[in-house]
Amino acid sequence: MILGIDPGNEKVKVYGGVLGNLSFPSDLGEWRELRLTNRLTPNDMVWEYEGRRGFAGTLAQAESEWGGTVKGTTKAHDDGKMRVLLGIHRIIPExxxxxxxxxxxxxQPICQHTSIEKEKIINMLIGSHDLTINGIRKVxxxxxxxxxxxxxxxxxxxxVQGLLRVLDIGSATVNGATIKDMRYGDRESFTEPMGLAxxxxxDPKMVARRIQAIASGKRWYRNDLIRxxxxxxxxxxxxxxxxFPKAYILSPYGLLPEFANAVALHEIGRAIYGQTS
Known part of the structure; x- marks a missing residue:
């Protein structure tokens, strides 16, 4: 079972091929006894994991006093771990x-895509996990x-052959990636450690102006092809x-562009792990 998971600072996006796709708010918050319980939606999550429990998603937004998301240029932290685990639990079958x-x-954002940060993420995720969400336990x-x-x-x-740029505009970061003949170009790629949230x-015009200023410093030109x-x-x-007049929105398999990373990660997984689904 191969999953592509983008544990974003605003939303978690998961794509699993035949398992489909899902997204939910990244918010995590403290648990407390609720005196009245509304009918829970799928994104209202009460979780239990390793002796801890808390609220996640829209329930954390509504009921946790100390809820929210940890934003920044790395996902090598406990919030990042929980986002991934919640995503796995939500999409896999019982x-x-x-x-x-x-x-x-x-x-991981481009600026923190280092061997040290990647190793942290791998180490915190690899292994067995026993997670319960809304009373449903999955191991x-x-x-x-x-x-x-x-x-x-x-x-x-x-x-695509030739030069391709990718602008990934998120809630906490903007990543600009350069691909030349299917080879990543680090010198002409960047992360802006600020996003729309x-x-x-x-102001969209001012945000675009800032992105253009950074991109031009990385040798991006007006007529470059940009996803x-x-x-x-x-x-x-x-x-x-x-x-950048040639910028176009990528909606993979007809999904929203916010799923582009998750879909691409799943495709990378299929190539690496040698499976077809």
């Missing part, structure tokens, strides 16, 4: 015959973990095209 085994590919083992660079992974989805004000992905792809598209 199984009574023993532990389910999964192989995953997840992602699964993460057999293998690979960590790809956000945005760059999307450049390997539906390959972390800036004090969000726009992430949660900010749609609201930012017109402003980005004022600077």
């Amino acid at each position: 199984y009574q015959g023993g532990n389910l085994t999964v192989r995953i590919v997840t992602c 699964f083992r993460i057999q293998e973990v690979r960590v790809a660079a956000e945005g760059a992974a999307v450049g390997l989805f539906q390959p 972390t800036a004090m004000t969000v 726009l992905v992430g949660g900010g792809a749609v609201p930012m598209a017109d402003a980005i095209r004022e600077h």
